[in-house]
Amino acid sequence: MLEARDLIDLLARRHGPQQWWPAESPFEVMVGAMLVQRTTWTNAARAIEHLRAQRLLEAAALRRVRPEALAELIRPAGFYRQKAPRLIALAEFVDRAGGMERLAVLDTEGLRSLLLDLPGIGEETADAILLYAFDRPVVVDDAYARRIIGRITGVRGDGQAVRAFASLLVEDADVVALNELHALIVAHAKDVCRAAPICQRCSLRHACRHAAPTDSFV
DNA sequence: CACCAGGGTGGTT
DNA sequence: AACCACCATGGT
Numbered sequence: 001m002l003e004a005r006d007l008i009d010l011l012a013r014r015h016g017p018q019q020w021w022p023a024e025s026p027f028e029v030m031v032g033a034m035l036v037q038r039t040t041w042t043n044a045a046r047a048i049e050h051l052r053a054q055r056l057l058e059a060a061a062l063r064r065v066r067p068e069a070l071a072e073l074i075r076p077a078g079f080y081r082q083k084a085p086r087l088i089a090l091a092e093f094v095d096r097a098g099g100m101e102r103l104a105v106l107d108t109e110g111l112r113s114l115l116l117d118l119p120g121i122g123e124e125t126a127d128a129i130l131l132y133a134f135d136r137p138v139v140v141d142d143a144y145a146r147r148i149i150g151r152i153t154g155v156r157g158d159g160q161a162v163r164a165f166a167s168l169l170v171e172d173a174d175v176v177a178l179n180e181l182h183a184l185i186v187a188h189a190k191d192v193c194r195a196a197p198i199c200q201r202c203s204l205r206h207a208c209r210h211a212a213p214t215d216s217f218v
Numbered sequence: 219c220a221c222c223a224g225g226g227t228g229g230t231t
Numbered sequence: 232a233a234c235c236a237c238c239a240t241g242g243t
Contacts, residue, residue, distance in 0.1 A: 020224090032224095033224085034225095036223085036224055036225090037223095037224080037225045037226070038222095038223060038224090038225050038226085038238085038239090039223060039224085039225095039239095039240075039241085040222090040223045040224085040240095040241075040242075041223085041224065042241085042242085043223080043240065043241060043242090044223095044224085046241095075239095075240075076240065076241075077239095077240075078223090078238085078239045078240040078241080079225090079226095079238055079239055079240085080239075080240085081238075081239085082226085082227090082238065082239095083238095086226090119226085119227090120225085120226060120227090121225095121226080122225065122226050122227085123225095123226095124224085124225065124226090125224095125225070125226080128224075140224090142224070142225085143225090144224080182224085183224085186224055189224095190223095190224095
């Protein structure tokens with residue numbers, strides 16, 4: 001059985017240090033997690049810099065912005081009409097809770113369910129926020145992880161086997177390693193699949209685990 | 219020009 | 232549970 005450390009070392013040797021998440025505060029991580037949905041990081045970063053210039057990377061300030069004005073600021077990140085009100089709801093949630101420090105006291109599962117209750121935060125974004133904003137040991141369950149771990153374990157189909165492997169990873173790797181793992185999985189998935197053919201079954205190139213392995217690893 | 223990016227939601231089968 | 236259409240800009 002592949003150990004967590006082996007998987008992380010293997011990926012690290014190939015792709016080098018990733019150093020996620022680029023942000024100056026935990027709240028900025030949350031905002032970035034929302035903005036980067038279905039968008040490249042460079043576009044999300046542009047939106048974040050607009051917010052920084054307007055001093056809106058704080059919950060107390062962000063919750064008071066008009067949705068229309070916010071939408072214009074975050075336009076480069078795409079889906080700005082839906083992301084604007086969602087960001088305001090997020091800022092309102094954090095501010096009402098008394099700030100990020102107050103939320104950081106909660107246990108991981110409690111925090112997760114609170115995050116999932118917010119509009120625009122699903123499983124994957126909640127995982128990313130728990131890992132990169134609150135330093136919780138979490139394996140982000142995204143399409144890339146499902147594909148790569150699915151191939152490693154040889155299990156295809158329901159995401160339960162992936163969940164099981166993820167729980168093993170969590171048991172045997174620290175937060176710093178898991179932090180690097182998600183970034184490495186994303187880097188590896190992009191790299192390996194760039195040259196891969198489009199899957200005949202689901203007509204996807206990147207986020208698919210049907211296609212045959214394209215190199216010695218996945 | 220087609221395809222894709224560090225998804226979520228609401229609806230249907 | 233799996234699948235679908237929709238949201239929308241910028242890069243390659």
